[in-house]
Amino acid sequence: MTTIAEQGEHRYVLNMGPQHPSTHGVLRVILEMEGEYVMDPQPVLGYGHRMHEKMAESRPWPNFLPNAARMDYLSALIYNHGYVGVVERLAGIEATPRAEYIRVITSELNRLQSHLLWLGVLVLDLGAFTPIMYTFEDREKILDILEDVTGSRLTYCYMRVGGVVRDIDDKFVEGTREFIKWQRSRMPMYDKLVTGNIIFRKRIEQIGEFSPDLARRYGLTGPVLRGTGIPYDIRRAEPYSVYPEFDFEIPTETTGDCMAAYLVRVREIEQSLRILEQALDKLPDGPAMAKVPKKLKLPAGDACYAVESPRGELVYHLTGDGSDTPYRMKIRVPSFSNLSLLPELCRGMLLSDLCACMGSLDLVIPEIDR
């Protein structure tokens, strides 16, 4: 590697972050620049490291429940789902059918909420302020619905092994149905305001293109991967919970640029609404919590549970040793792999395009550092 001094004095180093509005958290990217061009971006991680995996290994398993939500604050319920899922799989417990439906409904609401926030901030990163106001109006509606049943607005601790803490009521069902109608009526507006906007298109079309091959090599998952044409979604590829019972599509695009990831996510909003609708129609009666032994010990052995978070594949790998404290816990988070693409993807790119690229990767930093 040649040093900066050898390459001439027009090369310089720019620190993007740790506090930068478009990194959405404490991510630092060291950019080696040549004029406006990024020659070598190197992400620096670890500012938000809280040893979540170690914490899981040093305390009884129920005490990890609130931690799951603190990793990815935008899809806390999906993280909840993954964790209770892996414990259930290891201990051989089954949640009640109603609980599984409630989990899917709340998870999908959480996914919508995450996508709406992403839509707002991506456009905000690119310099348009108005759309985030509209997406936040929609997002507030979801947060109100979820607050009413989970008790919190962001870091939910709602799911338990065997079911969920609080059963949903008619108010929740009504509210969700109303929201589905509302969100459907809003989508044409976003289409016109954001997708159709020529400035926005110019900023993200053909920016940050990569091939399916590269995506595979870096283990990308989620909408970024589906933007290259690979229809890989855990909800289909390795169905969990009651997802097999619903009819929905996996949206894909073929170009693999920022626009493709954008379109995939926008179309996923509609698919999530469809899942919600079907889940509300089929919602079975019965208890929302199964009978679970009071002092549940984790049997020796290991289990894996993968869920589809809004950013990609999230895997919990739990090893038990017969006590109530996990022997080992490994969490595979999607943003980490997605971020690792950055140096290769953004080499030779304009600085302002790098912001577009990071926006379309939809990074959540506490999840990467965890």
Place this chain on the structure above:
Amino acid sequence: MKDYFALIFSGGKSLIVGMMITLREAFRPVVTVQYPREKLPISPNFRGHTILIRDNEKPEKHRCISCKMCERECPSNCIELAGEKREGVKGMVLITYRLDFTKCSLCGTCVEVCPTAALDFSKVYQHVGFAREDFHYDLLAMVEEEEK
């Protein structure tokens, strides 16, 4: 050259489309709330910090029996309580119940494990203080104060 003008034209069109949407939104009801002066109703299921609730049958008393289940099960170790034996009273009498709200993750474990359902979530969402200790709540004092 032709492309250049086409681009300017489509840019202008995008602008007008955007402006139309803004205009339409301008005539919709206001959705924001002027917060300190106006407040939204808060959900009855909201989780604020935990409180000791009082018995429906004996409204002068809280239901805690100082069994320390909540203290033991709390993932964040933020509960500190003590009970003592007293002459002529059956069971233990709670003498302190301190909640360190700076550490509480509002997981709900304490509320769920309590054998007598003595705990519940409050609806307090505004917490202001100048020192960390301002958020070490004395739940016993709170429930007693309420009585007066």
